[in-house]
Amino acid sequence: MPVFLRRLGQLLAVVMLVLQPAGSLEGQCPVPDIPHGRLKPAQNFTYGSTVTLECDAGYIPVGTSYVSVGTSTLRCMASGRWYPRTPACTLGHCPYPPAIDYADRGPQSEFLVGTNVIYSCRSGYTLRPDVSPITTCLTNFTWSAIPKLCQKARCPSPVILHGRELSPRKAEYTFGQQVEFQCDLGYVLRGGQKIQCSSDGTWRPPVPYCDKECGPPPKIARGQHSGSRTEPFHYGAEVKYSCAQGLSLVGDESIYCTSEDGVNLTWSGPAPECKVVRCPKPVVQRGRMTPQRFTFPYGAAVPFSCDEGFVLRGDAESRCLADGAWHPPLPTCQPVLCPRPQVPNGRLKSTLDGKVWYPTNATVTFECLQGYHFSNDGNPSLEDSRTATCLPDGSWTPLPTCKEEGDADVCEEVHYIRTTFECGVPIAEVKTLLEIQKLFLEIKKLKVELGNLNE
Numbered sequence: 001m002p003v004f005l006r007r008l009g010q011l012l013a014v015v016m017l018v019l020q021p022a023g024s025l026e027g028q029c030p031v032p033d034i035p036h037g038r039l040k041p042a043q044n045f046t047y048g049s050t051v052t053l054e055c056d057a058g059y060i061p062v063g064t065s066y067v068s069v070g071t072s073t074l075r076c077m078a079s080g081r082w083y084p085r086t087p088a089c090t091l092g093h094c095p096y097p098p099a100i101d102y103a104d105r106g107p108q109s110e111f112l113v114g115t116n117v118i119y120s121c122r123s124g125y126t127l128r129p130d131v132s133p134i135t136t137c138l139t140n141f142t143w144s145a146i147p148k149l150c151q152k153a154r155c156p157s158p159v160i161l162h163g164r165e166l167s168p169r170k171a172e173y174t175f176g177q178q179v180e181f182q183c184d185l186g187y188v189l190r191g192g193q194k195i196q197c198s199s200d201g202t203w204r205p206p207v208p209y210c211d212k213e214c215g216p217p218p219k220i221a222r223g224q225h226s227g228s229r230t231e232p233f234h235y236g237a238e239v240k241y242s243c244a245q246g247l248s249l250v251g252d253e254s255i256y257c258t259s260e261d262g263v264n265l266t267w268s269g270p271a272p273e274c275k276v277v278r279c280p281k282p283v284v285q286r287g288r289m290t291p292q293r294f295t296f297p298y299g300a301a302v303p304f305s306c307d308e309g310f311v312l313r314g315d316a317e318s319r320c321l322a323d324g325a326w327h328p329p330l331p332t333c334q335p336v337l338c339p340r341p342q343v344p345n346g347r348l349k350s351t352l353d354g355k356v357w358y359p360t361n362a363t364v365t366f367e368c369l370q371g372y373h374f375s376n377d378g379n380p381s382l383e384d385s386r387t388a389t390c391l392p393d394g395s396w397t398p399l400p401t402c403k404e405e406g407d408a409d410v411c412e413e414v415h416y417i418r419t420t421f422e423c424g425v426p427i428a429e430v431k432t433l434l435e436i437q438k439l440f441l442e443i444k445k446l447k448v449e450l451g452n453l454n455e
């Protein structure tokens with residue numbers, strides 16, 4: 001070795017000695033403090049020696065890969081320093097967690113020792129019972145064992161009474177499988193005919209059931225019903241009948257699939273019939289009706305009214321029945337009658353007029369009893385007879401009144417005088433008024449007598 005190089009080495013050694021930290025042994029590297037790790041051998045780190053850094057389980061020497069078993073080699077340099085520089089242990093980590101069939105894992109991207117990763121089953125799969133979906137990064141940098149985690153979603157075996165599955169029955173059904181059903185004869189399927197096992201382990205649509213059905217609805221001659229041949233007739237189904245042109249439907253237009261015993265389904269009633277039904281034009285003497293036709297079909301309703309002076313007896317409306325008769329029976333129009341008129345203190349002049357009822361336009365003649373006379377608005381009349389006529393509405397033209405001769409006028413006068421006094425008219429004036437009244441009556445009487453003389 002050249003002399004200068006040896007000199008240089010001696011010089012460097014001196015420099016290193018100077019730089020060496022206090023308390024360290026001469027010619028040795030310092031004893032480092034290493035959490036979660038230790039050196040082997042544990043002392044006598046002379047220059048140039050190599051030692052092994054051993055980390056605790058789950059830890060690895062800094063700067064090494066996790067694949068190593070947690071040890072690395074250190075060299076004590078002639079400078080009194082370690083190489084690599086600072087020996088330390090750090091928490092190791094696991095590789096990516098394994099892929100599990102039909103499962104996805106949580107979103108973590110760092111997998112330090114002790115990390116838990118949770119798996120969840122994909123749609124259509126369910127976690128097997130008694131299996132934990134959690135795996136842990138172990139201290140030997142492997143993942144704790146994961147058994148088979150997810151299984152296809154299972155649906156319970158569908159049960160259908162009075163029906164069967166079209167394909168051979170299985171003990172168990174899994175996600176996506178389909179089942180089709182058919183009901184026994186006399187039963188109708190209610191719900192979906194085809195169902196599928198869904199991802200949550202239920203059937204969609206729900207398992208159907210077989211309900212009793214009504215047999216085909218009765219056929220009718222010269223008419224048809226609305227139920228098609230293939231249609232199932234479940235409870236409540238309605239079938240409507242119609243007749244060929246020109247025929248009348250007699251009976252209920254619709255029948256319904258119903259149950260009388262609560263068990264078997266039957267039609268609510270007999271089918272209607274299609275018949276030729278013509279009711280003759282109803283004839284009501286002295287009556288009127290609408291519409292005006294020569295014949296009427298089944299069910300037609302005709303209202304009646306009577307001519308003036310006639311009154312309807314019976315029902316004002318009648319219907320054409322299936323047998324061609326009208327119901328209720330046709331009414332009649334009876335002439336309107338007036339009851340025998342009554343006049344107080346008077347009587348009918350002709351004793352032949354002693355009827356109880358009088359027809360329209362009948363005229364009767366009255367006379368007043370002895371001592372009474374007819375009155376015109378309170379004034380006496382000297383006529384010895386008056387008439388009244390029976391009107392089309394059953395009433396009489398105004399009936400006459402018979403008043404007691406004299407008395408009535410005297411009473412009216414007294415009444416008049418009393419009211420005049422009550423108004424405060426002086427007695428002298430009243431006297432004058434009475435004189436005038438007397439005079440007026442005298443004149444009137446004279447006129448009548450004169451008239452009688454002239455006849």
Ligand SMILES: *[C@@H]1O[C@H](CO)[C@@H](O)[C@H](O)[C@H]1NC(C)=O
Pocket residue numbers: 044046
């Ligand atoms: C230290 O190592 C040297 C040489 O390798 C050896 O001679 C010495 O006995 C060792 N000392 C101890 C205390 O082990």
Ligand SMILES: *[C@@H]1O[C@H](CO)[C@@H](O)[C@H](O)[C@H]1NC(C)=O
Pocket residue numbers: 138140142
């Ligand atoms: C890791 O440790 C677990 C539990 O201590 C053990 O079952 C497994 O076999 C170990 N794996 C390896 C690769 O040593």
Ligand SMILES: *[C@@H]1O[C@H](CO)[C@@H](O)[C@H](O)[C@H]1NC(C)=O
Pocket residue numbers: 261263264
């Ligand atoms: C229902 O119908 C079946 C078959 O037609 C019959 O045997 C049964 O007695 C009926 N049930 C009732 C309650 O009528």
Ligand SMILES: *[C@@H]1O[C@H](CO)[C@@H](O)[C@H](O)[C@H]1NC(C)=O
Pocket residue numbers: 309360361
């Ligand atoms: C009553 O007399 C009137 C007028 O003369 C006539 O138009 C009507 O038809 C008569 N009524 C009856 C019911 O005879």
